[in-house]
Amino acid sequence: MTNHKVGTHDEWLAARLPLLDAEKAHSRRGDELTKGRQELPWVPIDKEYRFDTDEGPASLSDLFRGHSQLLAYHFMLGPEYQAGCPACSAIADGFNGFVVHLANHDVSLCAVSLAPLAKLQTYKQRMGWSFPWASSQDSDFNYDFHASITEEQQQSGAVDYNFRTTDWRPDPNADDGPNASPVGTDLGTYSRQMPGMSSFALEDGVVYHTYSTYARGLDALWGAYQWLDRAPLGRNESDFWWRRHDEYEAIEKENDVQSPDRNA
Amino acid sequence: MSSHRIGTREEWLTAAAELLSCEKELTRLGDELARQRRELPWVQVEKEYVLQTADGARTLSELFDGRTQLVVYHFMFGPHYEGGCPACSSTADSFNGVLAHLKACDVTMICVSRAPIDKLLDYRERMGWSFNWVSSNESDFNFDYGVSAGEGMTHDASAPLLESNEIALLTLLNEQPAVRDTLPLVTSQNANATGTSVDGYFSEGHGVSTFALEGDAVYHCYSSYARGTEALMGYYAILDRAPKGRDEGDQPMSWVRRHDEYDNE
Numbered sequence: 165m166t167n168h169k170v171g172t173h174d175e176w177l178a179a180r181l182p183l184l185d186a187e188k189a190h191s192r193r194g195d196e197l198t199k200g201r202q203e204l205p206w207v208p209i210d211k212e213y214r215f216d217t218d219e220g221p222a223s224l225s226d227l228f229r230g231h232s233q234l235l236a237y238h239f240m241l242g243p244e245y246q247a248g249c250p251a252c253s254a255i256a257d258g259f260n261g262f263v264v265h266l267a268n269h270d271v272s273l274c275a276v277s278l279a280p281l282a283k284l285q286t287y288k289q290r291m292g293w294s295f296p297w298a299s300s301q302d303s304d305f306n307y308d309f310h311a312s313i314t315e316e317q318q319q320s321g322a323v324d325y326n327f328r329t330t331d332w333r334p335d336p337n338a339d340d341g342p343n344a345s346p347v348g349t350d351l352g353t354y355s356r357q358m359p360g361m362s363s364f365a366l367e368d369g370v371v372y373h374t375y376s377t378y379a380r381g382l383d384a385l386w387g388a389y390q391w392l393d394r395a396p397l398g399r400n401e402s403d404f405w406w407r408r409h410d411e412y413e414a415i416e417k418e419n420d421v422q423s424p425d426r427n428a
Numbered sequence: 429m430s431s432h433r434i435g436t437r438e439e440w441l442t443a444a445a446e447l448l449s450c451e452k453e454l455t456r457l458g459d460e461l462a463r464q465r466r467e468l469p470w471v472q473v474e475k476e477y478v479l480q481t482a483d484g485a486r487t488l489s490e491l492f493d494g495r496t497q498l499v500v501y502h503f504m505f506g507p508h509y510e511g512g513c514p515a516c517s518s519t520a521d522s523f524n525g526v527l528a529h530l531k532a533c534d535v536t537m538i539c540v541s542r543a544p545i546d547k548l549l550d551y552r553e554r555m556g557w558s559f560n561w562v563s564s565n566e567s568d569f570n571f572d573y574g575v576s577a578g579e580g581m582t583h584d585a586s587a588p589l590l591e592s593n594e595i596a597l598l599t600l601l602n603e604q605p606a607v608r609d610t611l612p613l614v615t616s617q618n619a620n621a622t623g624t625s626v627d628g629y630f631s632e633g634h635g636v637s638t639f640a641l642e643g644d645a646v647y648h649c650y651s652s653y654a655r656g657t658e659a660l661m662g663y664y665a666i667l668d669r670a671p672k673g674r675d676e677g678d679q680p681m682s683w684v685r686r687h688d689e690y691d692n693e
Contacts, residue, residue: 165642170647184590184656190458193454204443205433258522266663268690269683363669372430375671391526
């Protein structure tokens with residue numbers, strides 16, 4: 165028997181219907197915010213950004229790939245990283261499946277990271293993804309859109325991220341040894357890349373920046389979380405639980421091997 | 429030059445910061461709704477459902493596959509459909525890649541449809557998906573959870589039941605034929621794409637239902653239909669952040685095709 169509150173179907177329905185009203189209000193409030201995003205002023209981009217892509221060197225307008233809208237996912241994969249950020253990878257596992265729908269709706273979705281292109285290609289192949297992924301290694305793009313910071317900026321203790329100034333120095337008490345972060349760098353290096361998404365429009369050869377979102381602003385794009393928010397136990401998390409999709413099995417096996425030892 | 433309002437970086441920052449506070453509020457409201465979902469009473473599932481899988485017949489509790497939570501996506505694929513619903517297919521494109529993460533959180537996610545299992549497996553292969561797809565062809569499951577209409581319907585019509593918008597619409601079409609002329613384009617489009625009529629297409633509905641397993645008992649925890657599954661359609665969440673938003677005028681979803689059916693012009 166469960167410790168959870170149990171009820172009849174009628175009791176469930178009596179509780180479900182007011183929640184449904186609240187869910188509908190939430191959807192409609194979401195529609196209002198979408199409208200609000202579209203009403204933001206567009207800011208013309210007057211800087212030349214250069215990227216490396218599978219098709220060769222590219223400008224920001226090239227990343228639109230013939231569409232009028234570009235969504236750049238700021239994927240945390242810095243030059244020193246041994247592999248991509250696991251949280252960004254979990255988000256990418258979702259959008260990898262639907263980029264084709266966006267590409268047929270006048271929207272180009274492209275991941276952008278600071279690591280050299282070869283590193284992005286290797287990781288993309290490991291993960292089995294097919295979305296376009298550009299390196300902004302030789303450009304200010306990541307810095308201008310608050311997805312990367314220099315070591316100097318980090319050490320200054322005042323970093324602009326998610327529309328506010330934050331002290332982005334790693335916690336001195338945290339385990340800062342090599343490989344302490346999930347990407348095989350020290351924590352300071354890991355945290356010089358930040359997640360986000362920036363939107364751009366292309367009209368008459370001019371690229372405009374329209375929107376950016378960071379931190380929990382990406383929650384809606386994180387497919388697994390949207391499902392968990394509807395699961396019986398919700399997100400049910402006390403710490404970082406996510407891994408790269410090809411790492412879960414190894415962890416399960418490791419736990420299987422370890423548990424007899426623990427019982428011994 | 430763009431007809432859209434153009435601004436300076438400072439003007440944009442001021443407007444974006446204002447919007448951000450509303451976005452945070454919405455995120456927190458979403459957290460609160462998730463909490464309220466977890467507080468719903470659980471209803472013990474008394475009926476023994478037997479569903480068909482690629483590996484043979486399974487009971488609902490067996491479908492948890494060793495985990496304590498089961499999430500069912502009600503995928504519209506009726507016995508007479510020639511292919512799966514294109515809108516459900518685009519939803520599946522969004523979740524097929526995230527199943528490993530759900531498993532790691534003790535959640536097994538499956539799709540259930542009323543078409544025979546062979547039809548489901550053929551279509552799954554065509555689409556390149558890997559999720560467990562289960563047929564409720566010989567079970568009351570779809571009728572009881574409000575996602576199929578038909579002669580096999582067993583639930584007491586006088587008892588109020590949450591049901592999918594498609595099944596509700598089918599009833600409405602029979603009662604008020606004039607509604608037929610007001611249906612959005614996507615309806616006839618998807619009916620064509622599944623090789624059915626509008627009525628045939630609406631004999632199935634989409635939604636999500638969740639279950640918990642404790643001991644031998646299975647509990648129904650939550651169901652949602654219509655726009656309640658929109659958060660699971662990843663492309664809408666991301667389009668809501670694109671310069672032109674969903675950009676579908678007054679014909680929602682009419683641009684969506686199966687991922688192997690877009691013209692690559």
